[in-house]
Amino acid sequence: MKLGLGLYRHMLDRQHFDFARQCGCTHIVVHLVDYFNKGNQRNKNNQPIGDDRGWGYAGDGGKWWTADELRGLKRAINEAGLELEAIENFDPAHWHDILLDGPQKARQMEGLKQTIRNVGAAGIPVMGYNFSLAGVSSRMVGNFARGNAQSVGMDGVDERPIPNGMVWNMIYDEAAPPGFLPDITHDELWSRLEYFLRELVPVAEEAGVKLAAHPDDPPMPRIRQTPRLVYQPKLYRRLLDLYPSPSNALEFCLGSIAEMTEGDVYEATRDYARDIAYVHFRNVKGKVPHYKEVFLDEGDIDMMRILRILKNSGFEGVLIPDHTPQMSCGQPWYAGMAYALGYMNACIKMLD
Numbered sequence: 001m002k003l004g005l006g007l008y009r010h011m012l013d014r015q016h017f018d019f020a021r022q023c024g025c026t027h028i029v030v031h032l033v034d035y036f037n038k039g040n041q042r043n044k045n046n047q048p049i050g051d052d053r054g055w056g057y058a059g060d061g062g063k064w065w066t067a068d069e070l071r072g073l074k075r076a077i078n079e080a081g082l083e084l085e086a087i088e089n090f091d092p093a094h095w096h097d098i099l100l101d102g103p104q105k106a107r108q109m110e111g112l113k114q115t116i117r118n119v120g121a122a123g124i125p126v127m128g129y130n131f132s133l134a135g136v137s138s139r140m141v142g143n144f145a146r147g148n149a150q151s152v153g154m155d156g157v158d159e160r161p162i163p164n165g166m167v168w169n170m171i172y173d174e175a176a177p178p179g180f181l182p183d184i185t186h187d188e189l190w191s192r193l194e195y196f197l198r199e200l201v202p203v204a205e206e207a208g209v210k211l212a213a214h215p216d217d218p219p220m221p222r223i224r225q226t227p228r229l230v231y232q233p234k235l236y237r238r239l240l241d242l243y244p245s246p247s248n249a250l251e252f253c254l255g256s257i258a259e260m261t262e263g264d265v266y267e268a269t270r271d272y273a274r275d276i277a278y279v280h281f282r283n284v285k286g287k288v289p290h291y292k293e294v295f296l297d298e299g300d301i302d303m304m305r306i307l308r309i310l311k312n313s314g315f316e317g318v319l320i321p322d323h324t325p326q327m328s329c330g331q332p333w334y335a336g337m338a339y340a341l342g343y344m345n346a347c348i349k350m351l352d
C-alpha cells in the first residue's frame, strides 16, 4: 500500500509537495475546488464547516480544467518526487445541474466528459466525486479529540432547506430567485446518479480513469431536507451495480463508513476492497447523528486490522489521512497531518 496526502487548492506548491515527501508520502491527491473562494478566509487550512452560505462560492462555470493545466500540475508534483494519484471532487459550478436535474444538465455532462478525457490525457488515474445535494453539512467544530485537539463532529441534523442557487454546500448562482430546492425522493436521486454513471463511466474507461465515489459525509438518509445515496455500507453495492466497470470505483472513506448505523467497517472493507480506488484513512468515535472525528489511534476503528484486511484482499492503492484533528501549536494542520502520516507510515511498514 502507498502513502498519500490530500492537498487543498491553495496548497498546490513545492513547499507542500516537499512537506508530503518529508512525511513519507509517495502520492498526492489534489482538490481543485476552492472551498475558500471569495472571501471565505476563516480557518483556511482547516476543513471547511461553513455557515449560511455553506463553504462559500463555487468556481467559474465557464472555465474548465484543461489538459495543459493538469499536465503542469502533474509535472510540478513529479518534480518533487511524487505521483499525482487523484483529483478529489468536481466543482459545483461544473455539474450543479447534473446533481439537480436542471436545464444545463446535458451541456454540463459534455463538460465533465471532456474533463475526464483531460484527466486521462494528463496521466492522472483517479477522479473522486461525491454525488450529493447537501454535500458535507451538519458538522460542527469542537475540542473533541485527545488533549482537547480541535476536530469536527456531528450532534444532530441540519434541517434547514437548501436555498436556490446552492448545491453541494456551495453557492453556484448568487442571483438565483428566492426559494428552496424542491423535495425529491431517494429514487429520484438514484436515477440522477444512474444518468451520471451511464454517461461518464464509458468515457472514463476509454480515458483510463477510475471514477471514485465518496459515501455520504455525514452518512444520514436525509440532510437539509434532501435525500442522500450511500449512507449505509450496503448502498455502495447498489452504486457499483448501476454500472459494473473497473472505472466505477470507490473513494473508500473509513470514517464515514464507521459512522453508519448498520453493517460493520471491517466487513465493508473486505466486501469492497477490490472496488477501492483510494482510501480515506480516518478514525472516529460514535455513529450518526452523534460522532466525533479523532486521532487515528484513539477512535472506534482498529486501523491496523483494516490495513490487514486491505492487504489480504490484494489492495495496493493509496491511503490518505482524509481529515485529522488540529494540534495545539503554531501550525495545527501540518502537525496533525505529520502525526497521522507518521502513524500510517509505521503501520504500513510493520505490515510489510
Ligand SMILES: [Mn+2]
Binding pocket: 214, 217, 253, 254, 255, 256, 280, 322
Ligand atoms: Mn472522507
